[in-house]
Amino acid sequence: MLDTLIQYESDLIKTSEDEVSMTEIQRKQNVRSGLCCISDKAFHFFQELDKVIRKLETVENVTLYGKSFYDFITSRVLLNETLNQQWSQIFNTEDDEYFAVHVHKLKEEIVSKYVLMSSAQFRREFKQKVKARKEEAHKKQIQMRRDSKVKSSEAQVSSSSQQSQLSKDRSDYSSTSEQQESLHKLVKRKAVKKKTGKGKGKRSKKTKWPCGRCQEDCVVDSVCCDMCDTWHHYECIGLLGDEQEL
Structure with missing residues (x-):
């Protein structure tokens, strides 16, 4: 029965409908023609x-x-x-x-x-x-997981940067508030002296807050430089007094 499935290669070359398969068989066939053809x-x-x-x-x-x-x-x-x-x-x-x-x-x-x-x-x-x-x-x-760690690190860096900037803003605000409070106290003392008449007719020997330009005492409409710690009149340095930097 198995022989019924087999056909000689020489007969298949003449009768087979599948020429591609026959070409493949010829290519793989050895000298002894050991491949069995069906x-x-x-x-x-x-x-x-x-x-x-x-x-x-x-x-x-x-x-x-x-x-x-x-x-x-x-x-x-x-x-x-x-x-x-x-x-x-x-x-x-x-x-x-x-x-x-x-x-x-x-x-x-x-x-x-x-x-x-x-x-x-x-x-x-x-x-x-x-x-x-x-x-x-x-x-x-x-x-x-790697992406999550990278995002977490970036978030921590951003948070630290924001906290640092917030601390700096608070410090700047605190410094400005102290300067304003000091200036307010100075104006108040001058107003009290003027009202009571103390020091009237007397010229101060030494100015406490001399203007860096005109050397006159800076009582009102003045600002202190954060770099050199010197007071200046707005008018002397060309300011209006309502700038955000103040």
Whole structure:
């Protein structure tokens, strides 16, 4: 029965419809011509067998049937009507029931071995894909953790910068408030002296807050320089007195 599947290479070169396959056989054939050639009908049967098996070898079926995956595919393939017809045409079993039984058993054995080989290959490829997906997911998790750490560091730097700027603003505001309070006290003392008449008609020997330009005492409409700690009249340094810098 197995010899029925085989055909001599010299005959196939003349009769085969698949010239590409024959060219491939000639290329791979060694000096002793050890490669076994099958007939076109047998070749078409195995082509269809491979298509049917590939359609059944899916991730869904592996998940659904688990360890029974091989038995599931084998039973479905043996019940395929197209494959049964092609197999019967190879042996022409229409007139011999006894011979048909043995041909069917041969088909079961061949299909069983072919499915075993194909499903084992599919399982290997499936495991490789699952492993690759796990590795990819692990890499993404590591990258997400790194990105999270970078964002956290940037947030800390930004927060520190904001706190530093806030402390500086508070310090500047405190310094300005102290200067304004000092100037207010000075004006108040001058007003009290003027009201009570103390010091009237007397010229001060030494000016307490001399203007850096005119050397006159800076009582009102004045500002102290933060750099040199010297007081100046607004008019002497060209200020109006309502600038934000003050």
